[in-house]
Amino acid sequence: MNGFRRTGLGLAIALGGLAAAAPFLPQWALFLVVISLAKGLAALGLLLLMRTGLVSFGQGLYFATGAYAAGVAANSLGVGDAALMVLGGGAAAALVAALLGLLLARYRAIFFAMLSLAFSMILYGILVKSPALGSTDGFNVSPKTALGVSLSTGPGRYGIYSLAALGAFACALAVDRYLRSYLGRLAPAVRDNELRVEYMGASVRNVVHLNLIIAGALAGVGGAITALAVGHVDPEMAYWTTSGEFVFVAILSGTSSVAAPFAGALVLEALRSFAYEHAPNSWQLVMGAAMLAVILFLPDGLWSVFRRRRRTAT
């Protein structure tokens, strides 16, 4: 069994697990899983960028773009189905990423991080001062159907949940396929030595640009799913702390597996829900300490623990 099939099987099992668990989960847990999957998608995009050697402190830009695009599609364009809104959100974010990528693809290291941060803060500033988009309050988003099933009926309460699970499954599978393709394999090569990649006849800029677009689209899909799950969008989605959270998840998960960002996001959200209740003023401290520990002792992310064990076992 090759790597792609094995990952596909693993993801299918995870999807089956999510489907099987759904009837037993209370509403808050369903919500938690959906938000984790959405943030996991944004972190999955960061995984792509980190494989290329780039860390973006501005993924909130695409996250917010996706969320607002989904909201605008629902409220102004009359799109009623959640799946279409998610697709629209992803497409809008990909478009923004394609445009900004013309500039961003030229930058590396901290300059890339700073410029992406600046762009996301610009969007934040625009959203805060746009009365048509609700300024600081944002606006409500209420889809009527998900994949044709009405959300107000009994099975409808699983609508967004199923959509998020299917969306995350499809994206993870596609990204895994991409990582194993010719273009996908160029990303680590770009990180290691750009000059060598150019000598081999590949365009470093195109590789970086493509990864930026994919990462943007993934964050956009995640943002749209979040907008649907919360039923509300606000400018905080573009603020740099949101982007920082994605970076946190991506660092925690490492770049070795497409499933890791989702697991990482789930751990983060679960941790946060409990911490909000029991230690509202120290959960960031725990997050920071965990992140430091991972950077210092497990530079490849938490997922690498499993991998190392597997390697020693065989």
Place this chain on the structure above:
Amino acid sequence: MSTILAVLVDGVIYASWLFIIAAGLTIVYGVMRILNMAHGSLYALGAYAAASLAGAWLRAGFAPVGSYAMLVAAAVVVGLVVGPLIERGLLRHLYGRDEVVLVLVTYALFLILEDAVKLVWGVESYFITEPYGLLGTVELGPLSYPVYSGALVVAALVVGVALRFGIYGTRYGKLLIAVIHDREVSAALGINVNRVYLVTFALGTTLAALGGALTAPTVSVVPGMGVEVIVLAFAVVVIGGLGSMPGAALGALIVGLVRSAAVHFFPQVELFSIYLVMALVLAFRPRGLFVAAEARKI
């Protein structure tokens, strides 16, 4: 006419505040190659320390004039305690790692400090308005300004001149320049690079805390006050050029004037005008206005 005067005065006041903070950020980057995301938290720490110390001073019934000394003392205490603690305890083990890794480390530090502040001072807000009100106001043509804002400008000038003299006019400053240019050769020549790093980080922390301490009387000191400051300081140092001290001054002036012009003429672009300038500078001069492509200086 009076509007233009207001834009200029507001801009310079805002720029002074920004310069004090950005100078600390840029000197740490220039010497240690660390883009410190926790700088905003150190700023908040300075504000809290100042509010506590000056508050205690006033409650004890000492002369209110002494509260100004307390503001500065609070910044120095934070710089001398927290700075070395972070440098010795954490950053020292990470020198030589990738710059991006260090950004992530300081981001983790930012998360830790944000909550550490809440754990020490709680989540309620602190007010320490006496130093602000004590100086009264001054008439500038048709406009009336608090004298405290003028004091802030003077403080920024003092910081700027002191840094300039400290770096170019003293023996220690020359050692610093040597370390900036080549860490390994400096070490080989017998400069204690580790101590230079320690002093630099303590200095950077003191400047961040000083920015916070001097702001404390003008605002309510609340959790999360450093979150916005860090991206503002980034904008300033990126515009001027990372690691460049004149760059930080120019960047602060640009950001200050752009913001005050935006506030007066186009309020709807106030929030993002600064980041727009930052993005434009990055697009055309990625290393900032004051840094040549290769050579680094401070």
